[in-house]
Amino acid sequence: MDLRFSPEDIAFRDQVRAFVAQNLSPDTRRKVEQGRALDKADVVDWQRTLNRVGWATPSWPASAGGPGWSAVQRYIFMDELYAACAPEPLSFNVSMIGPVLIAYGSDEQKARFLKATANLDIWWAQGFSEPGAGSDLAALSATAVRDGDHYVVNGQKLWQGMAHRADWMFTLVRTDPNAAKKQGGISFLLIDLKTPGVTIRPIITIDGRHEVNEVFLDDVRVPVGDRVGEENQGWTYAKYLLSNERTGIARIGMTRRILARVADALSSVEAGLTEAERARHAGEATAIEAELRALEITQLRVLAAQQAGQTDPRSSILKIKGVELRQAASELLLRVVGPVGYAFAYEGQDEAPSEAASNYFTLRAASIYGGASEVQKNIIASSVLGL
Amino acid sequence: MNFDLSEDQAMLKDTAERLFAQAAGNPSGDLWARMAELGLLAAPFAEEDGGLGLGPVETMILAEAAGRAQVLTAYAGAIAAAGTALRLAPVPPSASISSLAAGEVPVAWAHDELGMASGQARRTRVRSSGEGWIVSGRKINVTHVAEDGRLVVTATAEGEPILLIIPLDAQGVARRDYHLFDGTPASEVSFYEVTVDATAALARGPEAETLTERAREHLVAFRAAEAVGLMQALLDATLEHLKTRRQFGEPLSAFQALRHRAADMLVALEQARSMAMLAALSVEEPDGVARRKTIAQVRAVVGKACKLVGQAAVQLHGGVGVTEEHPVGRGFRQLTLIDLEMERG
Numbered sequence: 207m208d209l210r211f212s213p214e215d216i217a218f219r220d221q222v223r224a225f226v227a228q229n230l231s232p233d234t235r236r237k238v239e240q241g242r243a244l245d246k247a248d249v250v251d252w253q254r255t256l257n258r259v260g261w262a263t264p265s266w267p268a269s270a271g272g273p274g275w276s277a278v279q280r281y282i283f284m285d286e287l288y289a290a291c292a293p294e295p296l297s298f299n300v301s302m303i304g305p306v307l308i309a310y311g312s313d314e315q316k317a318r319f320l321k322a323t324a325n326l327d328i329w330w331a332q333g334f335s336e337p338g339a340g341s342d343l344a345a346l347s348a349t350a351v352r353d354g355d356h357y358v359v360n361g362q363k364l365w366q367g368m369a370h371r372a373d374w375m376f377t378l379v380r381t382d383p384n385a386a387k388k389q390g391g392i393s394f395l396l397i398d399l400k401t402p403g404v405t406i407r408p409i410i411t412i413d414g415r416h417e418v419n420e421v422f423l424d425d426v427r428v429p430v431g432d433r434v435g436e437e438n439q440g441w442t443y444a445k446y447l448l449s450n451e452r453t454g455i456a457r458i459g460m461t462r463r464i465l466a467r468v469a470d471a472l473s474s475v476e477a478g479l480t481e482a483e484r485a486r487h488a489g490e491a492t493a494i495e496a497e498l499r500a501l502e503i504t505q506l507r508v509l510a511a512q513q514a515g516q517t518d519p520r521s522s523i524l525k526i527k528g529v530e531l532r533q534a535a536s537e538l539l540l541r542v543v544g545p546v547g548y549a550f551a552y553e554g555q556d557e558a559p560s561e562a563a564s565n566y567f568t569l570r571a572a573s574i575y576g577g578a579s580e581v582q583k584n585i586i587a588s589s590v591l592g593l
Numbered sequence: 594m595n596f597d598l599s600e601d602q603a604m605l606k607d608t609a610e611r612l613f614a615q616a617a618g619n620p621s622g623d624l625w626a627r628m629a630e631l632g633l634l635a636a637p638f639a640e641e642d643g644g645l646g647l648g649p650v651e652t653m654i655l656a657e658a659a660g661r662a663q664v665l666t667a668y669a670g671a672i673a674a675a676g677t678a679l680r681l682a683p684v685p686p687s688a689s690i691s692s693l694a695a696g697e698v699p700v701a702w703a704h705d706e707l708g709m710a711s712g713q714a715r716r717t718r719v720r721s722s723g724e725g726w727i728v729s730g731r732k733i734n735v736t737h738v739a740e741d742g743r744l745v746v747t748a749t750a751e752g753e754p755i756l757l758i759i760p761l762d763a764q765g766v767a768r769r770d771y772h773l774f775d776g777t778p779a780s781e782v783s784f785y786e787v788t789v790d791a792t793a794a795l796a797r798g799p800e801a802e803t804l805t806e807r808a809r810e811h812l813v814a815f816r817a818a819e820a821v822g823l824m825q826a827l828l829d830a831t832l833e834h835l836k837t838r839r840q841f842g843e844p845l846s847a848f849q850a851l852r853h854r855a856a857d858m859l860v861a862l863e864q865a866r867s868m869a870m871l872a873a874l875s876v877e878e879p880d881g882v883a884r885r886k887t888i889a890q891v892r893a894v895v896g897k898a899c900k901l902v903g904q905a906a907v908q909l910h911g912g913v914g915v916t917e918e919h920p921v922g923r924g925f926r927q928l929t930l931i932d933l934e935m936e937r938g
Contacts, residue, residue: 501864586856
């Protein structure tokens, strides 16, 4: 039993650290550090910077143009990005659709999409949820009806993160309404968002920002060649995508960044705290930090299991606890920042003096998306505890 | 980086689990003698003192196995705390160590005092007298005190910390025996002008302060691992209960509120398990600042988990969980004591 990284891993860490220090733009760094929204160009530039050295797609195997890193290297890489206040590679591209195309895409799809996906020449949106299908995703009702060598797609998709920036959307549609099980009649389609019949409407969330959207699909014609894998087998690919989404979701480095802002705010005169309040908040920060340290070890344990080729349903623990701590840290920051944090930047307005409120409101969604915490607990109860 | 046990460690785990399972079924048997026979008491000590030279990971394995079986042993105080003070003393007292490691002369850890926080200077006073020392004061909650044993005593001599080893049968040592709420035999030990010779002092001044701190850190690491074993035992029992107990025509495991509470128990347990491992891997860390911070974090996470898992286990068991004879009720009391110890350090 040994917690230390190998000399090779440490050399790798130093290499990543030096690269990020040299190549991350100060403006992007400042935005991430302060929890501010990133412009499209910030995300694209950084992804392309990483892609130039082959690092934009940490989880992709070398055969698919990825770096072919071990689980430990991926962990070190992400940890360094968080510590340096660098953005993550775009998860829709890198963690979601990329691995699905690698595992289940046709040769033609791989040739057409993988390089462009890695380089963010194509920005992907995720078209899974619907008004009537959230945690119960298989209840989705968007339909695709075969018409020659096209599908005609109709339906409404909800919560498409950054769809207003996106070029393409990967989506789940019902191709067999008569399937015995609701999971059985679903197909996985790639939709060019410029296709006639696609309408994207913004949804402004409680953080004051425009990140998510609803997408209406009215008689949208999708070539059959843009279906991933077999017809009616889409649920299998979706489950694969969701399991990839969960690994690394503890986002420990992000919580650490929030705690660093808490520490700054605690020592700032602007906060206007009494000594008793300051001590109470500092105590809470210490408690979060302790839980975060434990979660880091838990994550390394899950990683070590993955390294040994075992899939670990305990990754649900990472999601639940990771979100709980990020939410707790963001709430603490809001309380510590004080009245300066009450001013708010509504969508399209100039930066507010503090993003504490916006970040707090943003993070309320973290226990809802990517498998709500209650769904994660159901997974633990059935898959880990055998209940 | 790896979290695997070596082959020897896996064997140790196996041995310890079998031994403690037997002991749990036969509380009147002499567990301490059996542990000595199997070499478990000798684990952390240097080979030249009759020890096996094993490390904190082995101690963690033993502690977790003891917790899992819900047995009460003297190991935490005797080997993890007092044993560390003996082992890391500037001049380790070989005779005391080898007799402790062989199971011949037990040693108890005498630190707690009424009205004092764990890290404060001790009220037990020591003054020099010719060739030796004279000790006056009172210790509480000294666990597993044996008639023929010794005590490692934290005290203050002329304003400076001091650590002494004192035989129970020294003139002027008095004890009042009772039990802690987890069932552990404990004593209040009073020292009325007890005279000991100069060799009784294990360390003085800053060395004594460090030694006391190290002993307390090893105690935390042991109790953290013991808590992990206990929490696993309570979680296992709770899952069994949820699957077999039926109400409203269904097994309890069909009710989502209860399933979610069981999931909460697992999350807390895994966090504590991570910290018990971290404690074992950090407790010999030479950088005192980093080590102190880690141990404080271990205490915070493990204490919280003890409370969450213990309370949930009782609640999910229903009425039977609050009965004296049920293992879950007893396990809850054991976890509650560890929670309180973790808070006070």
